């Protein structure tokens with residue numbers, strides 16, 4: 001058997017189209033164009049690609065894009081001062097501070113400075129708390145994208161599925177586990193201290209890998225017919241000094257066993273950007289018409 005390839009690129013295009021329609025409707029009704037500010041500290045090459053893609057697609061969706069590239073030695077105080085200016089800027093409805101931040105900056109303090117109404121990454125305690133409580137708020141983008149892709153493979157009803165999430169970060173692992181739980185999946189969360197990871201994987205109908213270790217999940221760890229959502233974005237060296245992007249799943253092996261699988265690139269990555277644009281419109285709508 002060979003897995004269905006879940007076309008994240010095409011699905012993301014549809015989601016971006018919906019965001020563009022909502023942005024145009026908001027601007028027509030209120031004169032307000034949704035604006036997204038992205039803050040990048042230092043020059044991590046993978047982050048720079050992400051920031052460039054985001055800026056291009058934000059403008060293509062009819063929204064305003066503001067990029068702030070700060071030197072790697074920027075102080076925490078200066079970064080927080082920028083976040084506070086963006087909080088107060090009426091042209092900015094969404095703020096994304098690219099992680100990871102350089103080691104001398106406490107990312108918790110930076111995230112706490114972001115106005116929860118503009119927190120399109122869903123990282124602030126206010127939004128993370130609402131997610132735990134099941135009370136709306138801005139939901140992290142990559143986890144939203146994972147759910148949309150899983151539903152493309154399995155249909156809208158995920159109830160009763162065994163789901164395994166590898167990784168427990170605030171940005172991906174924890175929120176994707178909460179969203180799967182809200183879909184009535186039976187969720188297991190694995191991490192670096194998990195015993196017999198392969199055994200846990202073999203029970204999963206839905207396997208989400210968000211680890212950051214190139215091709216760690218092997219083909220024979222996958223339950224035949226399972227849906228595999230590969231969040232990992234790992235740049236590995238190739239012959240000739242070039243680099244190549246691979247996920248956390250050994251794709252060629254896994255596609256022989258899985259029922260459906262997301263490729264890297266072209267899977268979860270484009271969905272993250274599409275959901276970021278959706279969150280930016282959602283944030284703008286709430287800021288323009290509070291309580292609506």
Ligand SMILES: NC(=O)C1=CN([C@@H]2O[C@H](COP(=O)(O)OP(=O)(O)OC[C@H]3O[C@@H](n4cnc5c(N)ncnc54)[C@H](OP(=O)(O)O)[C@@H]3O)[C@@H](O)[C@H]2O)C=CC1
Nearest residue numbers: 142167168169172191192210211212231232233268269272
């Ligand atoms: N496609 C996209 O849009 C996005 C992709 N990413 C990518 O997803 C990956 C994960 O990102 P992120 O969550 O931020 O990463 P983090 O480094 O914050 O978290 C990694 C998680 O993986 C766990 N882990 C590490 N090693 C193992 C192991 N050997 N076995 C089991 N679990 C392990 C860690 O466990 P512990 O908690 O015990 O340390 C941790 O919970 C990265 O490759 C990143 O680039 C991230 C965001 C968006």
Ligand SMILES: Nc1nc(=O)c2c([nH]1)NC[C@@H]1CN(c3ccc(C(=O)N[C@@H](CCC(=O)O)C(=O)O)cc3)C=[N+]21
Nearest residue numbers: 049050053097098099100121233265266267269270272
């Ligand atoms: N505060 C914060 N929020 C994030 O959501 C966040 C972050 N920090 N730090 C870094 C990770 C990584 N991440 C990616 C998103 C999209 C692609 C993406 O668009 N990938 C495409 C293109 C890759 C390419 O151009 O080669 C693909 O996979 O097809 C990649 C990586 C978001 N992250």
Ligand SMILES: [Mg+2]
Nearest residue numbers: 099100169171
């Ligand atoms: Mg992280």
